[in-house]
Amino acid sequence: MASIITRFTGEDEECATAIDTLFFSRRSSTGKSVYTAQWPCLALVVQGAKSLAIGEELHTYGVGDYLVVSLDLPVVSRVTEASSEAPNLGLGLRIEPERLKDLFGRINMAPAPHDMRAVAVNKAHPDLLDAVVRLLRLLDRPRDIPAMAPLIEQEILYRVATGPFGPALLQIAMLETPTNRVAQAVAWLRRNFTRPLRIEELAQHVGMSPSSLHHHFKAVTAMTPMQYQKQLRLHEARRLMLSDRLDVGSAGYSVGYQSPSQFSREYSRLYGRPPLRDVTASR
Known part of the structure; x- marks a missing residue:
């Protein structure tokens, strides 16, 4: 994977690829924090290490780990291990909600019994890494991308969905769960973040009481709705x-x-x- 990312990136850049959901990054130094709104994704570091903060929580990940973000979240990311001789190399694969819902419609899985954070780091199973490698190799066979990339992306989603973070993804995909309603609240806040926030109005919009929304929102995002909007x-x-x-x-x-x-x-x-x-x- 490192050799493929190196060939398709320039010096110190984040770039799109011929696969519209796949992005590469390369950094030769550490230090600067990047403040951004992160969309749902799977992220891997194939050389070096990184950290990602949501609210007051810090998640670190390196070679052999994968990070999943299941909701749009304001985050702070930072490269923590990199050098000019061994630059930090990483990839991100955008998670498409409709593909996720379609996948869960075809597999049998129970949702988590309680709220789970919208960000998690786990060890990558060899089957997941194998599918990611095959997706990257398509970049050298661009004629195969339209037919093969969606199939391999579905396999990658399946590996993530059947791993430790799968129940959290299912909570978001299922209607009428508290986590799905938190996802609706997140979507509303992203569309309306410049407006004054009235918790009662937001709670009514997603079909929850204000106290229930506050509790579940913080359990999933590590922030209150007000903190989320502020960031x-x-x-x-x-x-x-x-x-x-x-x-x-x-x-x-x-x-x-x-x-x-x-x-x-x-x-x-x-x-x-x-x-x-x-x-x-x-x-």
Whole structure:
């Protein structure tokens, strides 16, 4: 896998591949934290090591591990082991919800008896690694990708679904489970994160009581709905300042902050520096 990723990546980049759900990354140094909204995916490090934080929880993974993110989550990722001689090499495979639902419609599995975190790290079974290798090898046979990639991706999903994290994925895919309703709440927050958050309105939208929503949401995401919305807002504001070069006031207002001082205070708490200092240092 390392040789394939090396051939298809340049120096220090994250890139798409000819398989539309497959992405590669290569980093030759450690240190800088990346704040992003992570979509559901399977991630593998084939050389080096990485960490991913949700809320106050830190997950570390390296060669031989796989990480699964089952919901859209604001996260902080960081390369923890890399060098110019042995760069960090990794891959991400986007999990398509419809494919997941189709798969669970054809296998017999009981959901987890309790809420499970939307992020987990486990040891990769040889059968899972074998399927991933075969998917990567398709990049050298582009004519085979349209026919073969969906079949191998389904096999990869099956290996993940029948592993330790499978019951958590099933909870999300099944209607009328608390975790599925948390997934609905996450989707609503992502669409409406610039709006003022009223827990009663969100709870009613997903068919839960406010206290039940708060409990299950935190059990799955390691954050309260308010903390989740705040991180979405701040990640987007930072992106607007770095990529679109919006000024501090405009970025804060664009993501829903009415008070510049509140925006600066909450930004500093998350990123460790006031907005202008952070953006200047990051450019």
